[in-house]
Amino acid sequence: MTTTTGQGAAPGRRRAPSMADVAREANVSGQTVSRVSNGRDNVDAATRDRVLAAMAKLGYRPNSAARALRTGRFRSIGVIMFTLSSFGNMRTLDAITTAASDAGYSLTLIPVPHPTKGELSVAFDRLADAAVDGVILVVEAHLLDESDVELPDGLPVVIVDASGDERFPGVDTDQAHGARLAVQHLLDLGHETVWHVAGPERSYSAARRRDVWAETLAEHGASAPPVLTGDWSTEAGYELGLELAANPAVTAVFAANDQMALGVLRAMHETGRAVPADVSVVGFDDMAESSNFWPPLTTVHQYFGEVGRRSVEALLHEVEVGERRGNSLVDVELVVRQSTAPPRG
Secondary structure, eight states: OOOOOSTTOOTTOOOOOOHHHHHHHHTSOHHHHHHHHTTOSOSOHHHHHHHHHHHHHHTOOOOHHHHHHHHSOOOEEEEEESOSSSHHHHHHHHHHHHHHHHTTOEEEEEEOSSOOHHHHHHHHHHHHHHOOSEEEEEOOGGGGGSTTOOOOTTSOEEEESOOOOTTSOEEEEOHHHHHHHHHHHHHHTTOSOOEEEEOOTTOHHHHHHHHHHHHHHHHTTOOOOOOEEOOSSHHHHHHHHHHHHTOTTOOEEEESSHHHHHHHHHHHHHTTOOTTTTOEEEEEEOOGGGGGSSSOOEEEEOOHHHHHHHHHHHHHHHHHHOOOOOOEEEOOEEEOOTTOOOOOO
C-alpha cells in the first residue's frame, strides 16, 4: 500500500516538518517560531529554548531562501583567492572560515588560478549566482590598481593584502614595519649591507617589503645590492641562494618569505657557507616549521588569524550595520632565532 503525505508529495516520502509543526510541538505561535528562526531577540529565553528543542526533535530546518527574501540577507560570504598554495593565504582562509562560522554565515570560496582582470570578473559573476551578502578578496592588489577593473556596485567588499585603495576597506599585515624590523636587526648586528630575495613583482606585499628594505638601508647609509626576485617558492629561494652563496661579499640576506629563506639555507649549506657564521638569513611569515629549520630561522611573525578575523568583522559590519570601516593594519613581531649573528671579524 502506498502512502502519500500531502498533495504533490513523492510516494513513500515523509513530509518535511513545517514551521506550523514546530509551533504545535512547542505550544507557541508560528510568529514566535519565525522570530527564533531569524535570530530575533524579542523572545524570552525559556520560550526560545522550547522552540529550539522542538526544532531539534522534529528535525526542522529553516528555509534559508524564504528567510533571505524576508530579511534581504543570505547569511553567506564569498571569498575570492588567487592562490591556495601559499602558507599565508591558507592561514588567512582558515581564520576567515572560523570567524564566518562563529557569526552564523556560510562561505563560498572561488579560487582564481591566474591573477588577471578577466578571471576576477568571472569570479564575481559566479558569486552573484551564489547569492552572497559580501565578498572578501585575497588578491595581488596591483591588479586592482588597473583602471578597467570594475568591482560590483552595492556589494560590500573587503580586500586582504590591500594597497590602500580607498574604494573599499582593507585589512593587511603591517608589511613596512615587518621589513624594517628584519633589515634593522641585521644592520644592528654589524652587517654592512643586506641582500634581498624579493617576492613576485606584481605582489603588493613583496613590493612593500622590497621598498622598505631599500629605504632602511638608505637611512643607515648602506648601499642597496641588486634585488633577486623569486616567486615565493623554496625552489626559487634555492636557485637565488646559489647566486648569493657564490658571492663572498654576501654576509646577510633578507628573504621575503620563509619558504624562499629555506631555499637560501639549503644553498648555503650545500656550498659550504655556514649559517650564521658566514651568512645571516632572515625570513618573513614565521611558518610553524621555521623553528625547526637548520638553523632555526629568525623571521617576522605575521598574525594571519587576526587578519582573517578583522576582514570578516569589517565585512559584516557593513552588511549588518551599513557602515564602511577604514583600512586596518595588523602589527608584526620579529622572532630572533639561530640563523642570524654578527659578521665574522
